[in-house]
Structure formats: structure tokens, C-alpha cells
Amino acid sequence: DTEVTQTPKHLVMGMTNKKSLKCEQHMGHRAMYWYKQKAKKPPELMFVYSYEKLSINESVPSRFSPECPNSSLLNLHLHALQPEDSALYLCASSQDAQGGTDTQYFGPGTRLTVL
């Protein structure tokens, strides 16, 4: 099973709302990632968790708060977002996260619209 699942598929929220994105993998991978992708642009790394610990935060604003409850789950909590945060949010996982060379498996993404 090489599947990464993400919920919800679509999310519309106001600037004062609080919402969460969820990601799950059952491949036994120990690294999980959040990316943001704007239309016609490449994915941009936001956060990396390795063995359930946050290892990389690419200077992401605090209105995005990641959480890794266990080795299979990754959440992204959203609060007080701005319209420019509207994008496709992709979750990915990889086996043992060494040197950035592990193949990353991506979920289908959550398309977020902030009104």
C-alpha cells in the first residue's frame, strides 16, 4: 500500500475560523511532510516531521500549526488565515528521511480557499 490519504479534499474557511487538515499513511514511513502549492507553481516545503518530532519549519507563519500525534498521522491546524493562504496543501511521507533522497509519496491534497 503506497497510499497517503488527506482529508478534507476541499475546505472553504473565513479568516476568523479554526480548521484542521489531516493526513494519514500506513506504509511505516517515519518522515512526514507538509507542502503548499499555488496554481502553476512547484510545491513549497512547509514542515518536516521525523520520528514524530518536528525537524524542519521553513519559517512558516504561526497561523499554521503542525502536529504529529503518532507515526501514521499528521495534522495541520489553521487559524486566522489570510486570503493569500489559499492553495493546495499536500502531505507526503518517506521511509527514513536521510539526506533528502528518499522517495516521497504524496497525498491528493486539500484545496483550501480562504475568504
Place this chain on the structure above:
Amino acid sequence: GQSLEQPSEVTAVEGAIVQINCTYQTSGFYGLSWYQQHDGGAPTFLSYNALDGLEETGRFSSFLSRSDSYGYLLLQELQMKDSASYFCAAGTGFQKLVFGTGTRLLVSP
């Protein structure tokens, strides 16, 4: 900084061969991956080069020259379903993957 440059768009006909180039400038380099992304879909892994040379996976091949900071993806026997965006991605350090600018491939009948 980190940059991976690709042509923005490539067009070809079914059955043809197309090459998508990627030139990179990164601080730290562990290898070059290629991902395919259909509109509205997730990036899917195609190929990876850690060492110089050619890697072949079915209709897709990928090449890397570390001395030239250059790689390419070669797609043979093009099919309509190959119409998608293609990204090169460099492993630049521990757990870090930096994606190229992306190339939109349009395959026509």
C-alpha cells in the same frame, strides 16, 4: 539560494520523444528526482539519479551530470495521458527536497 530551472512548456505529438531539461544551483546536493503531476492531482514519483548517468524505467529515462549541474527526463513513445506537469527536485540536505519551476507537457494526437 536554491534554484532549479526548467522550460515552462513543451509540446509534442503522440508517439514522439521529448526531453525536459533541469539546471540546478543548490547549496548541497544529494540527487535529482522527477515527479509527474496531472491537473488537480498529487505529484507522483517517476525517477531518481544519485550518480551521473542514465536511469531507465520503462518509457521514462532520467539523466544526471553533477559536473554540469544538469539533468533531464526523457519520455519515449508519448501518450495522451503523459500530458501533465513535470518537476525536477533536488535533495539538498537532510529531509529537504527543493522542486524545480515545473514544465507543462502538452501531447497532441
